[in-house]
Amino acid sequence: MQKAMNKPAKIGTYHAEDVQFLLKDLSDVRLEDSAMNRESKIQSGGHYSESLPIEYQPPKDYVDLFWKTLQDYKQKVALCVGVVAEQIYQVKGDQTILVSLARAGTPVGILIKRYIKLRFGVSLPHYSISIIRDRGIDVNAIQYIRNEHPVGKIQFVDGWTGKGAISIELTKACKDFGQKYGVSLDDTLAVIADPGYCTTLFGTREDFLIPSACLNSTVSGLVSRTVLNEQYIGKDDFHGAKYYRDLLAEDVSNEFIDVITSEFASVMKDAAAAATEKLQDNIETGFLGMADVKKIQAEFSIESTHYIKPGVGETTRVLLRRVPWKILMRDPSSPFVKHILMLAEEKGVEVVPYPELNYLCCGLIKSVKGMQK
Incomplete structure (x- = not known):
């Protein structure tokens, strides 16, 4: 395997010892577009990874809710991180290389790295790389990691699962990489919460609020979502991302x-x-969330399952950066959906009671085909 020319980008506000971003810095490129324009392009055949949403900056009462949620559930999150980290270290030991899927996986990867350092006294390498639905993983980033750590055991990390699209994408990407390069990659995805039953390596399968899901780049090191646009990304480049330096005053990434x-x-x-x-149990996946998604698709006559985003984390994302249509809610009294109800009210989005949902909630994206941009 040839030596990669790319180097980790010095972007974001995380400490260098916590994570290395294998991304191309696109900070000087104008990639943002309005939610309506982006949605129109995506639903007309464009790809979500070619542009970026305008970063939503929430009002003070929403940020206050983030801090309250963080204080209320910090121990629960820490326990779930610990459960995942313990499993990773018991199986792969000090040969582990943590590879977070940017961007929701990045803070989780840092937390797993910190836990293992505290518990076992070992500082594992940790990289953050891009994976994009329908386009696969950043192969140049994987090659870089393998060149740097030829005997290391890669462990992929994300924040949570929804209906399992990224888990499926990762499995396909690992298979493709193995066939092309003769290298076997473990496609098991480590997450804090797996409400969709999409992986065997998780802290919990409860659909609960991981506080980092509440915010965008300001809790992700001020790094944008990843970009794969051939206008800016060559075949030998890492996938790209932006560093939002203008949001330094609002950044809470390291505090989180x-x-x-x-x-x-x-x-x-x-x-x-x-x-x-957990390691002694025979844990199965089953992708149980897809049953919910198919039922919702039929009931609400939704064209594509891509417009259905189940779970607290994914519903939050719909409200923060897509054009939401409705929010289905199993239990509006749950403390894990307060921020969702706040966002829905602010944006004028209908919340529909839906008690038979396996998840706590589900975000539905509006069909905007033919609508004025």
């Missing part, structure tokens, strides 16, 4: 990491026990 990290010592015993139990 530190708040969760401070809880690790108190959860280690329980995390180790839960991880050992």
